[in-house]
Amino acid sequence: MSADDVRRAITRIAHEILERGQGSERLAIVGLQRGGAWLADAIGAAINNIEPQSKVPVGYIDVSMHRDDIGLRPVVPGAISSINFAVDDTTVVLVDDVLYTGRTVRAALEGINTYGRPRAVQLAVLVDRGHRELPIRPDYVGKNLPTSLDDDVKATAEGVVITAKVAR
Amino acid sequence: MKHLRSIDELGRDGLVRLLDLTNHMVEVNRRPVPKVPALRGRTVVSLFFEDSTRTRLSFETAAKRLSADTMTFSVSTSSVNKGESLRDTVETITDMGVDAFVVRHKSTGIPWQISNWTNASVVNAGDGWHQHPTQALVDCFTVREALGKERFDGLTITIVGDIKHSRVARSNVTAFNMLGAKVVLVAPPTLLPPDVSHWPVEVSYKLDDVLESTDILYMLRLQSERMSQGHVPNLREYAESYGLDAARVAKLPPHAVIMHPGPMNRGVEMLIDPSSLPNSLIHRQVANGVSVRMAVLFDLLAGESSAANLAQVAS
Numbered sequence: 108m109s110a111d112d113v114r115r116a117i118t119r120i121a122h123e124i125l126e127r128g129q130g131s132e133r134l135a136i137v138g139l140q141r142g143g144a145w146l147a148d149a150i151g152a153a154i155n156n157i158e159p160q161s162k163v164p165v166g167y168i169d170v171s172m173h174r175d176d177i178g179l180r181p182v183v184p185g186a187i188s189s190i191n192f193a194v195d196d197t198t199v200v201l202v203d204d205v206l207y208t209g210r211t212v213r214a215a216l217e218g219i220n221t222y223g224r225p226r227a228v229q230l231a232v233l234v235d236r237g238h239r240e241l242p243i244r245p246d247y248v249g250k251n252l253p254t255s256l257d258d259d260v261k262a263t264a265e266g267v268v269i270t271a272k273v274a275r
Numbered sequence: 276m277k278h279l280r281s282i283d284e285l286g287r288d289g290l291v292r293l294l295d296l297t298n299h300m301v302e303v304n305r306r307p308v309p310k311v312p313a314l315r316g317r318t319v320v321s322l323f324f325e326d327s328t329r330t331r332l333s334f335e336t337a338a339k340r341l342s343a344d345t346m347t348f349s350v351s352t353s354s355v356n357k358g359e360s361l362r363d364t365v366e367t368i369t370d371m372g373v374d375a376f377v378v379r380h381k382s383t384g385i386p387w388q389i390s391n392w393t394n395a396s397v398v399n400a401g402d403g404w405h406q407h408p409t410q411a412l413v414d415c416f417t418v419r420e421a422l423g424k425e426r427f428d429g430l431t432i433t434i435v436g437d438i439k440h441s442r443v444a445r446s447n448v449t450a451f452n453m454l455g456a457k458v459v460l461v462a463p464p465t466l467l468p469p470d471v472s473h474w475p476v477e478v479s480y481k482l483d484d485v486l487e488s489t490d491i492l493y494m495l496r497l498q499s500e501r502m503s504q505g506h507v508p509n510l511r512e513y514a515e516s517y518g519l520d521a522a523r524v525a526k527l528p529p530h531a532v533i534m535h536p537g538p539m540n541r542g543v544e545m546l547i548d549p550s551s552l553p554n555s556l557i558h559r560q561v562a563n564g565v566s567v568r569m570a571v572l573f574d575l576l577a578g579e580s581s582a583a584n585l586a587q588v589a590s
Binding site for chain 2: 169171172173177182187188189217218220221222223
């Protein structure tokens, strides 16, 4: 995916979110730290661009305390959760760059409940690369990219790149 | 990191890592439901041979907010009264499968001794006059939060009072120094350790001389329970020379802040009501205690399974 493809996908996802929700009322965007943060900003900006009167809040959640492989990944000092709005009775759209095993999303579903009880939770991702290990599916997808387990997928505003995983 | 027994053992990098991690815990504590499953299945036991309010309660709250199970050992109702030794007590609790001991004891070095007898992590919650590392972490975090600075370069921190008997002073001098602050100790000669020449500090016997150049005034509690000899002529004379009153507060620079680790001796080192001081950080110190101790427990226990611990004990 090129930068233009990414930009178009973000605009389309923003339209889909508004279409499904019949507007932007009681809608909130929550990006998963850290990869989903920029994408949440971009989707939030796209929504407010399409419907200028809307003020959709954007938050960020760091799921490291909710992971099932806790301790195996270091907690990143910069990636602190910040949800400065009430999530009760809103539709929360979780946003991440790449959907893979689904474990991060599971942790985020649990994490969001410590902030309140949303009316509904939806999931938007830029890339779905497959290989799910949990029964989780996205509501909005930028692009389905079949990958092998040996691939690394990097998704930024500049585009999406698949590379062979560096041996560690 | 396996144990947290002293600030020296933690080191500068460890200190900064724990302070950064505390920011995550502060955010957790702000949530409508301030509880995360990070330490589900871990057990933390508090083993307090000395009295405590804030340290013990903040450790237990911290463990619970991270979903760890907690056990409390109170000496007065335990088999210690039947003559059970410290070693047997620790080994007995270890056999039940615990992941961390939070220990307070009147003797220096007990946390090191205990770590020889168990595979669990050991956190020093105060050993005699020696160390109180989580208090130093709390104080560093509170200064960071109040001043919005990660490093303390250019700051002068004045620690006043019973330095000799103070584990808080020993941990804080090291920690403040690691972050770049200049530390000044103020006490009567009888309440200073016999030799502070190798400490990274300046020493003054007169509080009034140093107030003007102080950015952070750290008042210590006069530890009457450890006063075996006549260290001060009487409490009134001590209060006169080293107590914080309105006149001394007025001598501080306007930006200066005031700290105290608690519990306070009102009328001895504190001659005014600290809640009347706009620049007191004492309530922040208590509030940050839970978040800092969550960071400590998370750093020690996340990732290492209790089952593995039990297996090691069994083998």
